[in-house]
Amino acid sequence: MSDEASTWRAAARGGVALYVLGLVGVGALAIHSVPALRAIPELAALSYPMLVLVAAANSTVLLAVFVALGAATAPQTGLHSHVFAWASGGAPDWGAFRRSLPLAIGLGTVSYALVAVIDVAFAPFTGLESGESVAGTAALEELIASVPMRLLYGGITEEILLRWGVMAPIAFGLWWLRNRIGERTEAPSTAVLWVAIAGSAVAFGAGHLPALASAFALTTALVVRTVLLNAIVGVALGWLFWRRSLETAMVAHAAFHVVLVGVSVVGMLLL
Template sequence: MSDNSPAWGSAARGAVALSVLGMVGVVALTIYSVPTLQAIPELAVLSYPTLVLVAAANSTILLVIFVALGTVTAPRTGLHSHVFAWASGGSPDWDAFRRSLPLAVGLGAVVFILVTVLDVAFAPFTGLKLVEPTGDAAAFEDLIASIPMRLLYGGITEEILLRWGVMAPIAFVCWGLRNRLRERTKTPPAAVMWIAIVASAVAFGVGHLPALASTFELTTALIIRTILLNATVGVALGWLFWRRSLETAMVAHAAFHVVLVTVSAVGTLIF
């Protein structure tokens, strides 16, 4: 197993850069979440700064942990981040990133279409409506308010957590186990990478269940639907991380949400 990781000092700088980038999304999520916390009677007595700390604490801790895990494993498995490379004194290929932008945006839009088709197929079994026919101005305002959270936390922070912090460690562990059982390889084989892609994608889907459970009663069909739809997105993003870069996956994730918000806004206004 080859060691392509930078020296610890350089790696630490890369980890700090990714953590700072991820905190942008944490801040967006916190700002969006505080009004919900203020509506809870037990928390309403707390000051706004205290509520901000409460809302940000868990996400910040997770971000630090998963950035550290990815920093140890991603460079060793050949998974690449331009931001990490730049901060750690490596050679970020920004031209390659720019060339990947059309692919990222296009794949984000295509995956949205695929997920929508799957959601329609599951609708008879879950009872969920794709567009709530309310025409409620409050629902539209909440959708608009969620845009920074969707683009920054979803597009940036979730990719750092799930791809950098989950997919890379899974690939590293699976590659190590494979090298113990078979002939050693200098880079992870495609089979190992696909295991990591799918496993992290399923984790991405499972991670959406707690939020769903706060609104709906979880049924078997709803659980399968939620994991499958989000895992479909996760597989596409994991492939981009593997074949392009972490930042390319971020752009695709953000593009997915841009299309989602646009369609949802139009649907809310029409219906």
């Protein structure tokens, strides 16, 4: 077997591992979406398993595409995943991952605090209350029901989609372009990686607009607020992917949601 074929086989194994991991989040999102789908008259007669499959269909395909894009580009840019390394026959450094956990949890917590403060500042312009009520969760039961989706889809699958599947290809594309028109480098520059971090962060923010549009009439202020707040978190997660690993970014993303839910539950109970 040629070295190139061996490399592609290893990348395919790593991609499959990340894909399976991402499907956990897809399943959580699909299960969370079933009540909304059942309220659609055309789908009301479908069985529960069929509704789950319908809810998971688009995300399952998109996940495959973005995993493949990341598998083809991330290893070449130095962006790292322990799961990908393990499955592809590399050397995952689980000790480094464990040492990164306090940083991930801390950055997830700080990101929530920063977003909460900016959200309050935006409230007079958007006409919406700041905090969890903006996301449309009016009842404590609904908030608790969303926890698996937040932790598994948000914490795991969104990181595979946005950091692995968007940030890595942007970094690779810009690096490739720079090598074509300028002096060739062995790895992407810091500037290239920051552009990739920013680009994937803005995509992360824009990706939240469709869900927002289903609950509110979009205004310029509301669009700016939603993209900005999520992009701030996306920058932090992208930096962790670059400097630590994809899995570290996953932990930080999950930590953000843990703090968000905790603060929201306390707020609801005190009202």
